[in-house]
Each structure stands twice: as C-alpha cells, then as structure tokens.
C-alpha cells in the first residue's frame with residue numbers, strides 16, 4: 249500500500265517520467281555565513297552548507313553534471329534528471345550571478361526539471377520572475393523552489409540563528425506559487441528551542457502552517473549533529489540531545505497524518521554527508537532508516553492526510569500508476 253504522495257509518483261503521473269536528481273554546486277554563499285546577517289550560520293549547518301564542495305574544487309556546472317549523470321546512467325539506467333542547485337543560498341548575491349548560473353544549465357543533456365534551494369529572505373520579484381522564465385527558456389517540465397523554513401515557531405527560529413521568521417517563508421511561498429513555481433518546504437524535527445528541544449507538537453504545528461499556504465511539496469528532515477556546527481558544541485556539552493529513532497518515527501507519523509494529501513512528499517529524513525555525522529548513529533544508516541519508516545507506517549496504519557481530509561484511507565494518487573480521469 250502507498251501511504252504517502254511521494255515525489256516519484258508525482259513525476260510519473262504528471263510527466264510520465266522516472267527522474268533522478270543531480271546535485272549542483274554553483275559556488276553561492278549565504279548571508280547567514282558571510283557576516284551580512286551573521287557569520288555563525290544556523291546552529292545545525294556546518295561550513296560546507298550542505299554542498300558537495302565541487303565548486304570550490306573548480307568544477308564547472310557542466311563538469312559536475314557529467315560526473316553525476318554518468319554514475320546515474322550506469323547505475324540506474326535513467327536518462328532524465330532534475331538539476332538541483334543545492335549548496336548554500338542559490339539566489340544570494342547579484343542577480344547577474346544567478347542569471348549566469350541558469351545560463352550554464354542550458355543544453356545539459358537530460359535536464360528535464362530544475363530544483364533550486366534558497367532562503368525565503370533572499371528572493372525578490374526580479375529573482376522570482378527570472379526563475380519562473382526558466383521553465384520555458386530551458387524547456388523544463390517544472391521548476392521547484394526549495395525554501396528553508398525548518399519550523400513555524402519564531403522563537404525556535406531565533407534560537408537556531410535562522411535570521412528570518414515564518415512570515416518571510418509565507419511571503420516567499422505565495423510569491424513563488426503565483427508565478428507557477430512548485431514550492432517545496434524544508435522542515436526539521438527535533439530542533440533545539442528556547443524552551444527545550446522541539447518534538448511532535450511543534451512538527452505538527454509546522455505542518456498545519458504549511459497546509460494553509462500554496463506549498464506544493466515538503467521535505468522532512470530529522471535533526472542530526474554534524475561536525476563543525478554550533479549544535480556539535482551543544483551536543484558535546486550535553487546541552488542538546490538529538491531525537492531517538494522511536495521519537496522521530498512517532499513525530500513523523502503524526503506530521504504525515506496532518507499533512508494535506510495533495511502535498512508531495514520529497515523526503516522523509518535527512519541524509520548526512522560521509523564523515524560529518526556525530527550523532528545519533530541511526531541517522532547514518534539510510535537503508536535501515538527507510539525500512540524502519542515503512543514498517544512503522546504499516547504497523548501503526550499511518551497515511552498522509554489521515555487527519556486532514558483523507559480519513560477513509562490513503563488517496564489513490566499515492567500510487568505512481570494512478571491516472572487522473
């Protein structure tokens with residue numbers, strides 16, 4: 249049984265395609281790292297900013313594309329890809345930089361959709377218009393605008409040194425959706441807050457917040473502790489304890505049940521880069537984690553929207569083979 253509306257089901261139904269993602273590092277920076285907002289960054293972020301580091305090693309975007317594409321073609325036999333501008337804040341800096349980066353994507357073999365990650369406070373009308381034009385200009389099926397929210401609780405956002413509030417996310421999500429961009433929210437479970445660590449209630453409240461916005465998709469991440477972060481310091485001092493696997497499974501189940509069944513679920517967990525994880529250990533074993541999530545949903549009869557408009561059972565479009573009439 250399909251218990252949530254996964255990204256692969258959406259891509260298959262809407263575009264008839266099996267697509268994989270290729271991460272791209274365009275060498276952007278972040279205002280929460282370069283001293284503009286702060287030099288410290290979000291407490292969970294290490295100086296690599298979730299990047300592959302390929303830009304720092306001098307690889308151009310077409311070279312990065314070739315590297316990952318060859319691997320995917322050999323390993324998975326897939327020929328169509330979403331280019332994912334993932335590292336740091338991909339709309340930060342002069343708009344000419346963004347224009348040049350998007351220009352480099354033209355003609356990449358097999359590029360059929362684009363995903364771009366950024367902060368909600370680093371978008372204005374000109375940047376949003378530029379992104380919206382890429383669908384036609386690059387002949388893409390879709391452009392996903394991936395916005396970091398992390399939590400809808402402003403006190404926690406301050407505590408983690410996020411540098412923007414939930415209203416900034418809501419404004420950016422509306423502005424992106426108005427232009428036809430498919431907005432994807434990043435949220436995290438288990439963030440440290442001023443009243444202690446966030447849990448299932450905070451995650452559920454964040455999902456309720458997203459349900460009221462034109463958000464097309466969501467990525468759930470469990471908080472884990474990476475080397476080189478402020479969270480690592482708090483972890484070492486015993487001031488922060490990451491969630492256990494059982495806690496995360498319970499929170500995720502509650503959040504999924506509240507999520508609008510039409511929202512596409514892009515991820516159900518975070519994925520630490522090799523060598524960066526300090527804890528918890530369970531966060532580093534992706535295969536085991538995927539199995540545990542699937543088993544937990546089965547054992548507890550969890551499905552997306554169970555408490556939000558889909559009380560009678562999983563929606564038919566959760567099945568990748570579903571055809572809308």
Ligand code: SF4
Nearest residue numbers: 278289290293297336
């Ligand atoms: S906004 Fe993103 S890149 Fe910048 S410090 Fe926070 S997590 Fe890191």
